[in-house]
Amino acid sequence: MAIQKSQEKRERILQAAIQTFSENGYSNATIKQIAKEAGVSFGTVFTYFENKNDLFQAAVLEPLEEVKAVMLDVPEPSEQPIEQIKMLIKKHFQYFAEQTTYMRMIQYVIGQPERFQKQFLPLDQFTIELRDALRPLIVKAQEKGEIINLEPNDVSDTYLAFINGVSLTFTDTVKNSGRWDTFTQHAFLLFGPKQ
Amino acid sequence: MAIQKSQEKRERILQAAIQTFSENGYSNATIKQIAKEAGVSFGTVFTYFENKNDLFQAAVLEPLEEVKAVMLDVPEPSEQPIEQIKMLIKKHFQYFAEQTTYMRMIQYVIGQPERFQKQFLPLDQFTIELRDALRPLIVKAQEKGEIINLEPNDVSDTYLAFINGVSLTFTDTVKNSGRWDTFTQHAFLLFGPKQ
Amino acid sequence: MAIQKSQEKRERILQAAIQTFSENGYSNATIKQIAKEAGVSFGTVFTYFENKNDLFQAAVLEPLEEVKAVMLDVPEPSEQPIEQIKMLIKKHFQYFAEQTTYMRMIQYVIGQPERFQKQFLPLDQFTIELRDALRPLIVKAQEKGEIINLEPNDVSDTYLAFINGVSLTFTDTVKNSGRWDTFTQHAFLLFGPKQ
């Protein structure tokens, strides 16, 4: 009697891989370590993933769909766009705070774009998608005169950079404390609020 | 004279190491590669550095002194603190734009703090030093009512996170274009300018 | 009925094994490959053969009985022994031409006698059996003065060596063309025909 069904086992391995790659980087993470972390034997990893590189690919890209779903889920602009932006920022930071392990691995990939070209491209694409998703809200707030007239793409890009920077620089902090409240508030400044 | 020449060779190896570690990460960078990049023979690397880890340690920490010198060189507050802050931001971004290779390696270390504990601590310390360096300027500007009253440490931390985020997320962009002008302007928003 | 069907499956696996071992050698042939070639699942191979070595053993030895039946089926000497020898040679080459795949595997075994000792011995034994089978015909032809007086064992051995050599060296050739006609004629020279 199998303790777990197949897909569950695959998922366990994938999560173990994210954890291990995140802590150790690609080369320093070993299949042995990942297998142990996942509670399976060494060879079982190869039952679910062709090779180490495929496992890495899956670890980077598969969770990305969910990340996109959350991060790009931007509401239609209402008459209170500022409130909407603040809520969105809150949601984003909350999500990042929950996904520190995965995000760290993402930043690892972004930091070595030539080396991890194949994984990098879809991540880079995300930058553009975020621009498109945020633009209506930014434009609306600007039209209402509630934030200053900055180029929406720049706002989006700097906002994303900020999120990355915070989660890179203050990983431990963000995870525990209520400090991400602070980061949420400061992030809003990048949208250029008046007064 | 001989010492002079030797020191040049050591420096070449160190620069090659920064370049190679930055592009490939620690484990994936090989001594052979570094030696080739430095134009020295394989064994010569071991004449100047005990082992790979020592070389990495040196590559991470030795340039840090210069980075600190530049980044922590904050002027005494004058009666135009806003102008001073803007100039400072400009200097910081300019410097980061010139040091992308080294900075990328720094971010690589920051992203794996448990793995590179020994290298991480001095970098983490820098966060605190930046707080202390920026505080007088921030306080002065707040006292003059030119920026809103945010906790100076938070301003410093988010500002640093932003720099890191930008240089992580837009490495290529920053290096080439005039886009870092944009980032410079947006960075100032994090200080909470009024209107 | 079930047994009948089973035996067919066993035979398919055996033929697939011969094919695969012949092309790839023992170590480079995989059970997976053989199973695929046989159109059965991976695990089924182990239903019919204990392990890889047993499968190889069966692939080498089981068809050997038929080979012997054909190769050692030498007629009683008549008054036209030359004609009989020529017919025999023709039959032998024809058979070899049809069994190239199996023969190649046999030669593979013969080429590594220490490694495949267990399989080699029965094959080596065949040399002796062929001597005994051919001797009467050779002696008869010699007595009639139609071939020169060579040691019958030597004739038999060199004849066998020749067959092996031809099928090793000209596998592709032999299979297609009418070239084995040539080889048949030249083989007869080894019996020492007068003029």
Next chain:
Amino acid sequence: MAIQKSQEKRERILQAAIQTFSENGYSNATIKQIAKEAGVSFGTVFTYFENKNDLFQAAVLEPLEEVKAVMLDVPEPSEQPIEQIKMLIKKHFQYFAEQTTYMRMIQYVIGQPERFQKQFLPLDQFTIELRDALRPLIVKAQEKGEIINLEPNDVSDTYLAFINGVSLTFTDTVKNSGRWDTFTQHAFLLFGPKQ
């Protein structure tokens, strides 16, 4: 003080490889085994050969030059072509008897031409070169009416097949005994001597 010079070490490894591949085939031969046989450490093999396949390539092809030099060294036809052919056969068999290990490996390659395509082609080429080398002698003997008029290419090919067959089928025998005298004599029959 190095016990051996570099080229000597490379040669030791190459000879060990020939020995090991010859006895075990490609896949079953291990680098470890070869290294041990050569009296060097495991990693040293990789100092002289990129990888296992390159080592195999070298083991097959490098000695081929000498084989060609000996086998294709056919004298200009004199007025005693028969004697020349006999001497040549003797030289060939003697050489084969001395090179059994290498020859066995060659036959291993020939037996798996698709698998070892890269190594097979130069060996196959040798067949053609032998034809060209033997032709003048065969033609001369035919013109003098001392051997029957067989197609010279066929004579060459069957002669080569015979050599291969003998060394495949009677490796042990040939090595020790004076039995190769017998094979030498019988080989001559393939040239079609009259009476």
Next chain:
DNA sequence: AATGAATGAGTCTTCATTCAT
């Protein structure tokens, strides 16, 4: 001081074999 051959620990990967379904 500079060099690069020698070494072997550590990794990925393959694959025969086992065994639960």
Next chain:
DNA sequence: CATGAATGAAGACTCATTCAT
């Protein structure tokens, strides 16, 4: 019986480190 997931032994290969020249 048939299947294929799980396992881990074994092998190729990489590369930091040592050390003789």
